[in-house]
Amino acid sequence: MKTSKSEFVIPFVGLKTGKHEFNYKINNTFFEELEYSPVTDSELDVHLELEKKETMLIANFTVEGKVTTNCDRCDAPMELFIRGDLRIIYKFGHEESDDENLIVLHPDSYEIDVTDPIYQMIILSLPPRKVHEPGECDEEMWKLIRKYSVNSDEEEDDDDWEDDEEDDLGFEDFDPKDPKWSILNNKN
Numbered sequence: 001m002k003t004s005k006s007e008f009v010i011p012f013v014g015l016k017t018g019k020h021e022f023n024y025k026i027n028n029t030f031f032e033e034l035e036y037s038p039v040t041d042s043e044l045d046v047h048l049e050l051e052k053k054e055t056m057l058i059a060n061f062t063v064e065g066k067v068t069t070n071c072d073r074c075d076a077p078m079e080l081f082i083r084g085d086l087r088i089i090y091k092f093g094h095e096e097s098d099d100e101n102l103i104v105l106h107p108d109s110y111e112i113d114v115t116d117p118i119y120q121m122i123i124l125s126l127p128p129r130k131v132h133e134p135g136e137c138d139e140e141m142w143k144l145i146r147k148y149s150v151n152s153d154e155e156e157d158d159d160d161w162e163d164d165e166e167d168d169l170g171f172e173d174f175d176p177k178d179p180k181w182s183i184l185n186n187k188n
Contacts (some may be wrong), residue, residue, distance in 0.1 A: 002028065005030075005115060006081060006134055007024070008024070008074065008113055008114050008115040008118065009111050009112070009113050009114075010022065010050065010111060010113075010114060010126075011110055011111040011114050012057060012110070012111060012112060012165060013066075013110040015050075015156070016052070017039050017052050017053065017054065018048075018051070018052060019049055019050070019051045019052075020050045020051075020052065021047070021049055022047075022048040022050065022114075023045065023046070023047055023048070023050065024045075024046040024047060024048070024118065025043075025044070025046075025114065026042050026043075026044035026045075026046055026063075026065070026118070026122070027040040027042055027043060027044075028040065028042065030042070030118075030119075031037070034119070035140055037119075037123075038069050038070070038123070038130075039067045039069050039122065039123070039126075039145065040068050040069065040070070040077065041044060041067070041068035042065060042066065042067040042068065042122070043052070043065050043066050044064065044065035044066070044067065044082075044122065045063070045064055045065050046062070046063045046118055047061070047062045047063075047122075048060070048114060050059050053074070055091065055092055056089055056090060056091045056092065056103070057089070057090040057173055058087070058088075058089055058103065058115065059087070059088045059089075059112075059114065059141065060085070060086075060091075061085060061086040061087070061088070061114075061117060061118060061121050062083075062084070063082065063083065063085070063121050063122055063125060064082070064083045064084075065081070065082065066081055066082075067079070067080055067082055067122070067126070068080075069126065069130055071130060071131055071132050071137060071138075072130050072131050073131045073132065073137055073141075073145075074132065074137035074138040074141040074142060074145075075138070075141060076138040076141065078132055078136075079086075079111070080126065080130060082122070082125040083125065084121050084122070084124060084125030085121070086117060086121040087101060087122065088101055088102075088103060088117050089101060089102050089103070090103050090104075090105050091103070092104075092105050092107050093105075093107070094104075094106070094107075096105050096175065108183070109154050115119050115155065134186070143180050144169045175181070
């Protein structure tokens with residue numbers, strides 16, 4: 001994300017050791033600054049339970065609500081209900097971590113920005129394939145898809161081409177009973 005919003009920056013220095021709760025309402029303004037976000041609008045509730053310890057912060061995020069995204073089939077807007085969770089551990093230190101759920105904070109850090117984890121959790125909560133129910137796709141787009149779809153006759157031509165390629169490699173000449181190959185049997 002390009003910029004962080006102060007609403008999502010948590011100054012943990014002033015927090016006592018223990019658990020703290022934060023709640024966020026996520027709508028279209030959250031996604032406005034994102035150039036390539038698949039989500040165009042939302043009505044989401046995000047709950048964050050942040051546990052502060054001496055050497056780390058443990059953040060447990062949960063999200064639930066509706067998002068508007070485009071159908072992968074017809075590209076028309078559609079609403080989806082999503083639910084998800086994410087756990088991030090913020091550890092103080094200097095070493096780097098390859099673990100995507102472990103963020104190393106410099107010992108002088110005094111705040112965390114939870115914008116990126118919230119966005120990642122929302123995106124990971126989307127189904128891998130977002131499509132309308134049968135009959136709900138944009139009919140004009142379906143007409144275009146049918147018009148420009150490859151027909152089955154051309155697919156058969158592709159299969160014939162693959163068979164020809166096999167012949168070009170000379171596999172039809174291989175005979176396992178040929179005496180010149182028998183020496184390979186003696187190598188065991």
